[in-house]
Amino acid sequence: MTLKHFLKIIGSTLLLTVVVPVASAESISLEQAVARANTIDPWLLGSEKQQESLEAMSIQAGTLPDPSVNLAIANLPVDSFDFAQEGMTQFKVGVSQMFPRGNSRALKREKLAEMSKVQPYMRQDRIAQVANTVSQLWLDVYLLERTIELIEKDRHLFEHLVDVSQSSYTTASGKARQQDLVRAQLELTRLDDRLTRLRQMRDMKTFQLSEWLQVDDLTINPAAAHTISLHSETVLKSQGNNRTELLVDVLRQHPLLLAIEQKIATADTGVSLAKQSYKPQWGLSASYGYRDDAPNGMARADFFSAGVTFDVPLFTGKRQDKLVQSAKADKEAIKTERALALRKLRAGYDSTEASYRRLLDRQNLFDTRLLKEMAEQAEASLTAYTNDDGDFAEVVRARIAELNARIDALNVRIDIQKTIAQMNYFLVGAQLSGANNE
Template identity: 40%
Template sequence: MPKNNFLAFCTVFQNVYYRPLLNGKTYHIVCIFLLSLLPPIADAEEYSLQQAVEKAVSQDDWLVSSYKKEGAIRALSQGMTALPDPKVSVGLLNMPTDTFDFNQEAMTQFNVSVSQMFPAGDTLRLTGEKYAAQGDQMPLMRDNRRAMLVMEVSNLWLTAYSFEESIKLVKQNRTLFEQLHEVVESSYSSAYGRAKQQDLVRSELELIKLDHRLTQLRQAKENALKKLSQYILPTMADQSIVDQEITLKTTGEPIMVTPSYILSSLSSNSLALAARLSLHPLVRIVDAQSNTAQIDKAIAEQKYKPEWGVTLGYGYRGDDLSGKDRADLASIAVSVSVPIFSSSRQDAQVKAASLQVESFLSEKQLVFNELMAKYRTLTSDIALLDQRIRLYQTKLLPSYRESAQVMLNAYTSNDGAFSDVVQARIATLNAHIELLNIRIERFKRLAELNYVMAQGEEVRLK
């Protein structure tokens, strides 16, 4: 029961039936109790295409996670440039086991040593650069995610919009069929009517079929809206919260912003098109991955260089048995690795890193070719869809309308069959829906084209 109807019921409940029996306070208690028994009322919120896209981008959990991952990688890049921690060793050396007397032997000492290792070559600096390069990939991934969100949300919104407009068209035509049914019913019931019983049955059948078609369209629209809601409605952990629903805010046809000069100038200038596509986030992600692979190669090459280590030690000795002071001992040692036996392993690592760099170059070309082919396919589809729209608007729809009117005139003059009238009406309705679908398909192609032509907004702002 809607809330306003319920309040009206409460008013009647007070004024007519139980006013003599209930005072004001008791009446309010009863109404509040009855209101609590009602199911939660869903809040419906309208979204235009632009609002749906902005809402989906603003609350995307993947983007939030990406920012945190980038922060973690940046933190690692700063920590990786530090030297390894020094090692401190404390020991009691050369203790005689017969008496365990610290002063008995001259070699006995309490030793403290500190050792520090220095990685080979520029390994530390390159490791920090590697993590920084991995962090540079995250803004590009977010740019690609935003562009994909815009495309996916646009497609879902346009799908729901196409079903909503189809419902409007079917309802309009159902009104015409109702009028036609009234004419047939009046003619059939009249003594001088020309309508046959089969015409009356056929008109009733067509109304039922239109109702079934409306039900199918409503179901398809609801499914599209439910899929759209996963992007623009917040996740509700508390099931007691009232469910939210979304509706479409439509003022005319949706607008897909794709500047016309992009379609014209880039199509005729292959160099400008290549330059534009090279700025796509997917291409730049591969570039960033290639940079990381080149740093991996440089790190592998550092292993040909030796690692260095320095050890400083201090040994405290006690007095001898006669009480004379013994000199304490200090020591220093330098260690260096000699990469002789591991050369085959290092050669394999450098070769693998070089091949990885080359693989990213090939992958970049593959991504670029896919974007180029997608651009050409989409621009060709849009041009052909424009031709189909013009054909429907200038020739097909006028012909369908004229055919439906001719069939109706022929039937009213007892020179045609009622089935021909119905078929002509249905054909006209299908033509309108087909034109609507072509327009929606064009908008979807524009949404895909916007993704293909996307650039790194976040990177450019930096």
Template identity: 35%
Template sequence: MMSFFTGRHPAAQAIMFALLCWPALSMQAAEPDLSLEQTRSYALQSDPALRSQRQLEQAYRQDSAASRYWPNPKIALNAQNLPTDSWSFEQEPMTQIQLGISQMLPRGDSLGLQAQKQSLMAGLSRENQALRARELRREVSLLWLEAARAQAAEQLTAGHLQHLQQQAAVLNRRYRNASGLNADSGPQQQDLLRVELETQRIRERLLNLQQQYQAARQRLNEWLPDNEAASALTLSDAPAFEPSEVLAGIMADDQALAALLMQHPLLAQAENRVASAAADIELARQENKAQWGIQASYGYRGDDAMGNDRADFVSVGVSVDLPLFNGERNERKVAASVRRREAEQTRQQLLLRQLLSAVRNEWAQYQLQRQRLEFYDQTLLPQISRQQQAVESSYGQDRNDFNDVIRALMERLNGDIERLNLLRELHKTAIRLEFYAPGFSELPPAAPAEPASAAQLSMKFGHGTEQE
């Protein structure tokens, strides 16, 4: 067992290294790299929630078109004033067959307002689609980053294991060829046991990383087609979204940042709900208006008992309801609608404050993570690399203990893994900042807009606090 780790069987070392690295190598050989943007596209194309919101938007637009029609007219056919003694149609002069039609007219502009409200609901569903697209991009991107980080860490660890095995082979040769020393003496055996222990630790670390990768990859594969389930993932240093290009110039300006966030679907949803509440106010006001109706009827009379012709009757009339008992009731309905609009406005303001705080927090984290990454690249990792080279050189000249070589190697591995973890966190923060940024949409073209948009309706009905 000892010779397997100390370089006496190079073929066995090569086989072990190939077995440890086989999952990563096989994935790279099977398929080309799967980019982050491709993963997002697959997820957006297959998301059932987006399809549901599109269907709901179409339903609201159909409801909006249907709301503009008047109610159906009513037709009545009556036999009037039949005598009960003979049931004869010719006996009495007032006996007739009457055909009537009546039509009720909508109150005020209630039909137009109902159509506009349904149009606002369609716009809200549209914003739900945009929000879902952003949330899905963020969710899938974080899964991709987790899987890519685990795969990169696995490859780094496998490379360090190979380097450790090479150092173990050098150690074995040195002690076998050293003159005057017994290969089984205490110091030699201690060094060989130490390298075997560190090798086992790295193997366990590889297994842990493989477990992390498989867990992240299985969650990611839920959004991927079958032919991409084994594609390799490459984590580059440059984030897919560079926040500095979008946010750096406006982060210190509250008004500019608020104007940018007002384009976000969350706030667009809030604006839409405010406009919908304004439409409810106007609908409540329509209850104060009279509802008119028109009626027309034609009465056919038969000949009298002597055979003389009788004239037929035509009737025309109008009706109107008298709002005598709904004055206070409608006032309370209007007041309730006003309060609901004010509540939506307050929620909108609170949401804007939350988004401002979230963006500033993520921006601060992003700046610090960039500084830490630069420190790793420019200072810490170069020093660790120089230290490792110096220790290995000194050991080659018999000036250092082999434990120092192993310690330097492990410091380099830990430094590389920590730098990889920091890179992943930087990418994650950039992805979270992208969630708040404007300028992208994967949604299909919007359906034709109704005559009154959310913004127009909000302007028409007023947007401030109103006392009714």
């Protein structure tokens, strides 16, 4: 077989290249990876325990402090230590109970209960973050696997190209020259190096994915790749002021912002709690004093005492006023945090959506023109060479460029899916609100 004949075979084969991924029995799909990562995420369990702790503390904060019991012997004469000698000598049993200021007990319970309500929103945000992170890693591994398959699909053609060019050069047939043989071997070596680098990157991404899934021998299921659906097509399709309003409405339902809203409610309760410091703290006390009979046998009456204690917040300038001022400042600081979080989410979504639209443009360009034109260029260079009007190096360059174009098209398709996964994190509020309305 001559070199020219083999190059014609290359042309027809490369134009019909089809990659058929093979699913492994132990492989994991994208949906399975996301579900497993969220199922075994220890952060979620820690959040549940933190919520449980706050709920228990709220019950504890709503109870009265424990009463104090006082046992004492009063006015015992030190000359004889005779309990019956003096009429003032008593054995006293006292009980006292303090009452928190104003409504502070109920407000402390309410504040801790509201703090516990932050955790469910934080868990929702964590689940959305994990879904995005795991999706990115899974798609990275998928992209590298498919890229390796594309290159390996064409590698044997370059192996045959080296054999044919060597045979043609040795027999001095055709147009083959020594530099053609060197160029063919060089491209094959470069493909091997490229495959090695891709496998290295694939292994790194696989280990990163394994960290989330806690699976030692992990393989992905390329056949399970699918188009990720966007949480809110309405926002994507809207324009102008309507888009801004829809986007802000959806972002306000983001669990991160809802968690901050809950923190604001907690801080508002903290302000009310701080204002209770202007009210006095009350305490009740009661005691019973037992006296022994007199030495002559005359009975002595026992004593009962009761009292009320309270403090008077008169000098509030550097205590109560500052406490309320601090609570109000905390609330305003959290409002600032909410504004910054909304701004960050909106900027993140706008940036991601802009990237998504440009990727769609690139995908359309690859599908409608670029891949076809690259194939035509490769075919044209082959035709020119077979007609003794072209250069062997140009044929090789054209085939490598066609391979790179197919890899670039694959990158664009996967980048679109990765961008949708990232957009879904910002639009998770639309999914959650839709699930709550069902």
